[in-house]
Amino acid sequence: MIKVTRFNGSELTINATLIEVVEATPDTVITLVNNKKIVVREPVDEVVQMITDFYKTIGIVGLQVRQNAGC
Template identity: 35%
Template sequence: MIMVTRLNGSRFAVNPDLVARLHASPDTTLVMVDGVSYVVTETLDEVIDEIVAFRARVIAMARRIEESAPAPLTAVRPLPEDER
């Protein structure tokens, strides 16, 4: 989630995966995939930077989880009769 600020000063979180488009004219407007629009105080560039940082955090966290996960079990080939 990213945090943005309404024109009245209240802050709220938005799922950046649900942002369909952003535009500034002059206020920055987030248009969500369901058609709902939010006018926010952040600039267009600030919102984009927040979305980029969010996605980078998701990728970094996925890598950390992947690195700390136990190694997958591998199939073990049975020994031949003469090596038992």
């Protein structure tokens, strides 16, 4: 779950696994898989970072594999 802020100042907690798209229009709009749209104060980069952190917390994002040239 990620916590975001609506423009009226109220906080909202969203299940990050239900987020389909995050876009700047120029306000940040989060579109869920059910096509519901939520406009929030946080910039897109911050929302994406919150989603990534959430995925890491629940183990969806694995470790990055490093590839070395010549090995």
